Amino acid sequence: MTETTANGQPYLRIEGLWKAFGDFLALKDISLDIHDGEFVCFLGPSGCGKTTLLRAIAGLDLQTKGQVTQAKKDISDLPPSARDFGIVFQSYALFPNLTIKKNIAFGLENTGRSKPEVEARVTELLDLVGLPDQGAKYPAQLSGGQQQRIALARAIATNPGLLLLDEPLSALDAKVRVHLRHEIKELQRKLGVTTVMVTHDQEEALSMADRIVVMNHGVIEQVGSPTDVYREPATLFVADFIGEMNQIPATAGASGRVTVGTSEMICKPHDFGNNAPVIAAIRPEDVIPHGDGARSPGGEDVIATPENAFEVTVDEMEFLGSFWRCRLASERFGEEELIADFSINAVRRLELATNKTMIIELPEDRLMVFAPEDAR
Amino acid sequence: MTDATALPDGPVIKGRLSRDDVIMRLGMVVIAIYLVATMVLPLWAMLSKSFSTFKFDLSGYEIQVSDEAGSFEGTILTPAELNAELGVLELGDLDAGSDSRMGLTQFFPDFSFRSPVMYRVRNTTDAGRFLVGSELKTGTEWIELDSNTFRRVQMRPVKSTGLGNFVSYFSTPALFNSIKNSLMIAVISTVITVTLAFWFAYALNRSCMRFKGAFRLVAMAPILVPSLLPGIALVYLFGNQGMIKELLFGASIYGPIGIVIGSVFFTFPHAFIIISTALAISDARLYEAAVSLRSTPWRTFWTVTIPGARYGLISAAFVVFNLVITDFGLPKVIGGQFNVLAVDIYKQVIGQQNFEMGAVVSVVLVVPAILAFAIDRLVQSKQVALLSARSVPYQPTTNRKADNIFLGYCVLVAVFIVGMLAVCQFAALIKFWPYDLSFSLKNYEFDRMDGGGWGSYFNSIKLALLTAVIGTCVIFFGAYLVEKSNGFKTGRAIFQMFAMLPMAIPGMVLGLAYIFFFNNPANPLNFIYGTMAILVICTVTHFYTVSHLTAVTALKQMDREFESVSASLKQPTMKLFSRVTVPVCMPAILDISIYLFVNAMTTVSAVVFLYSPKTTLASIAVLNMDDAGDIAPAAAMGMMIFYTNAAARIIHLILSKGVLTRTQAWRTR
C-alpha cells in the first residue's frame, strides 16, 4: 500500500468540513486524509453523520463549510458529475428495466468507447465479480448478493479514482455478508482503488478496513488501524462502541495509577490530575484468571502486577461456544460486576463454577483510563 | 479530535451547477411560467375584475354651446350641473359596466341635430374619456362638433376599485339565493352518493357475491360521459312527457330533484374509487381480533370497519361535494328555474354580458371549492400514513344470506347506472318520443342541428388527443423536475403549490378567467383566443393536479439514488430520464393520458366560455342542442362521447398490457 501520492500529498484530503441542516450540525469540523489505494471505513452509530460525510465527498449533498481535495484538485464546490468517483448505495439503485449488461454498460456509453470495446469491458467486469453468465437477466431476477456485485461492477466500470460504498452489505443476510466482505476486499486490493466504505457494523469495519474512522455526533473520535482502535481506543466512546468493555468509575492518581474502589492499581499512563473522576476500563478477554497457588513465587501461574490482582466471586457463568463469559463480583466494586471471558481451558484447569471465589488480575498495560463520557 | 460546537463564520460553500442542474432548473422555470401564464395570471385578472366597478362621472366633462352664428360665448357647463338642474338621471343610473356608454344630448332638452348650433366638448382631467362615434377622445383639448356629430358623443365610465360589485351581489336576492341552493344540492347529493357508494364498495370488498368484475365496470361508466347526460336521461324518464313521470307524484324533475339524481349518477364512480381503496387497505388482523373477542358483526362494523374507512369516507364526501357544487352542465340541463352558482356565472357572462358580476359569482364559488379541496388534501395525507403500515388484506368469507342481499343491492345500483345510459341510447335511436317510436338514425345527422355538427365531435377527439399527448408530456416532465432535481428548494415548493392549485379552481371559474386574461387585446397571448390551442391549454391546466399527483406517486417509488448513480457515471440526466424513468413509469404515464383524454372528451365547464365557431366541441354540442330543444340528438352525441371514451379505455387497457409485457419484463421474476 502506497501511503501517499508522489509528492507526499494524500489522495483525498478533507479539511475543516462542516455540514448544517438548519440549526442541526451533522458534521463538525471534520479533517481527514485518505491515501492512495487505501481502504477506509467510516464507522459509527446510526445518525452520527457517516452518510453525510460520504455524500459530501461525492458532491451529492454539499458541505456547508470546508474543503475537499482529490488528487491535488480542489473539488469542494463541484457537482457530482464533475468529480471522479464510483458509488454503490445500500439499495444498489440498479436500473430495474435494463439488463445486467446494460446496467454495467450505462456509464461506458458516450465515453468514446466503441461498441465492441464496451461489450468487452462488460464481459470483463462480469467475470471480475464472478457472474459471467448473468448478463442477460434483469436485476429483479438476481439474489441480493448478486445485485450487490453488479452494482459494484457498474461503479468501477469506468475505472474511477475513488470508490464510495454506503452500507453496501447491510441489506444482505449474515452469511452472504461475511462472504461478500471478503470478496469486496479482494477486489479492492486487486484494483488498488482508493475506497471509502460507510458501515455501522464494527466487525465489517475491523475485517475490511486498512484504517477505521470512528465517528460520533458529527465528529471524528479516532482514526487508526483496526488493531489500533481496538487495542488503543482514544476515547471511552470508541472503547465502548468497538468490542466489549468493562467500565468502572474510578479516581485518577498520578500517571499510571488509578484508584478503583478502595485500592490503587497500576494502569496505562494517563494525564489526568490527581483525584480526577475517571472511568477505568478493561476488555473482558484481557482479564487474567489465576488459580489458588498463584501467589507463591516459582509456580507457573505468576501474577505480574500484584497491585492489580484481587479476589472475586463468580456470580454467573454463560457458555458462549468458544469461551465462557463470567460475571465477577468483588467487594472493591460494590454493586458493579466485572465481565471476563475465560477460555474453556482455563475454566477447566481452575475448576471454575458459580459462587466459587478466585483471583483475577487486570494487566497493567490493558487497564485503561478515560474521562467520563459526559465530562467531555 | 475537535470539540467545536458552533459553525465558524465565513462564506457558505455554494455548489457549482452542472449542465444537468441548469437544464433541469430551466425546464422547471419554463413549466412554472406556463402555469403562471395559464392559471395564476388569468385568476388574478378575474379577481381584479371582480373588484373593479365602473361609473359615469358627470363632472368629468365640460360642454360649451355656441350661438347660431357659431361663436362660443355662453357659459361652460358640466353634465353634472345640467343633471342637477334637469334631474334626468338618478344616482343609480350612473352605475355602469366596463363597456357602457351614455350620450350627452339627454341633458339638452332643446337639442336638434339639424340645428346650426355648434358644440365644444372636453374632458376636465387627463383620465377622462369620451367617444365621438367610435373614436376615443382623451385629453383636455376642446373638440368642436356640429349638432349632428354631437348626437354621437358618448361618455365612457370611469373605473375604480372597490367592493361595489360584491355589495350589489349580496343585495340582489335572485343572485345570493344561489349560494344556499348550491350548498343544499351539494350536501344532499354528497350524503346520498357517499352512502350508496359505501355499500357498493362494501359489497365488492367484503362479500363473496358473484359478478364483482362486472359491477366494478358498471360503477365506472359514468366517468365516461359528460355530467349533463344524466340530465337528458332524466328528462326522458321524468320530464313533461316522461316515461315514468308518475313516480314523482306530480313533483317536477326540473329543479333540485333532477340535479340531485343526476349528481348522484355522475359522482358515484369518484366516491366509489376512494371508498373502495380505503376498504381494500384496511387490516385483516383487526377483524381477526374482533372475531376472537366474539364481537357481533354489527359492533365490528361500527368499531372496525367504519373507523378504518373513515378517511376514505371523509375524502369521498369532499370530492363529491366539490364536484357537485362546481358542476355546470347538469343544472343547466335539468335545473329549470332553480339557480345555482355555476349556472349563474354562465348566465351573467353569456346571457347578460355582465363580466364583473360573473367574476363576483366566481369568487363566491371558489370559496367552498377551495375549502373542500383543502380538507380533502389534509385527509388524504393522513390516509397515506395508514397505507404505509404493514397490513394484511382482508379475505371475506361466504355468507349466503348476506351475499344475496348485497347482490340485490348492487343490481339495483347497476340498473340505475345502466338504465340512465340505456335511456339516452334509446332516445337517440327512435324517431320522436313519445309519438313515433320507430327506429331511426336521423338524430345522428348532427350537421342539421345547432351545435357544430359532426365537426364538433371530431374537434373533441382532436382536443382529447392533443390534451392527452401534450398534457402528459408537460405534466410528467414537470413532476420529474420537481421530484428529482437538486437544491432549489424554494423554487420547487412554489412549483408544487402551482401544481396543486388547479384542482381547487372550478372549471367555470377557470374558463371565465381565461376570457379576462386572453381576450384582452393588450395581452401578447391574445392571438390564441378562439383557437384550439386555448382549449388544449385550458383543459391541461384544468386537469393538471390529479395527473401531477399520479406522476409524483409513480416517481416517488423510483429509487432516489438513480440520479446520483447516473451523475457519478457522468451520464446526462436526460439519458437516465428516457432510458429508465420513462419506461419504468410507463403504466402511470398511460394512466395520465387516458385520464386527460376522457376528461377532455367530457368537460363542459371551462371550455364553454372559450370555444369559437371553428372549435365547437361534442360536449358543448350536447349542451347547445339540448338548449335548442333537440334533446334526442343531444342524447345521441352524449352517447357518442360515451362510446369514444369506452373505446379509448379499451385501447388504453390493451396498450398497458402490451407495454407491461414488453418494457416491464423485469417485473416478473
Ligand SMILES: Nc1ncnc2c1ncn2[C@@H]1O[C@H](COP(=O)(O)OP(=O)(O)OP(=O)(O)O)[C@@H](O)[C@H]1O
Ligand atoms: N436532509 C436532512 N435534513 C435534516 N437532517 C438530516 C438530513 N440528512 C441527515 N440528517 C441528519 O444528520 C445526521 C447524520 O445523518 P447521516 O445520514 O449522515 O447518518 P448516518 O451516520 O449515515 O446514519 P445511518 O447509520 O443511520 O445511516 C442525522 O441526525 C440525520 O437525522
Ligand SMILES: [Mg+2]
Ligand atoms: Mg447512512
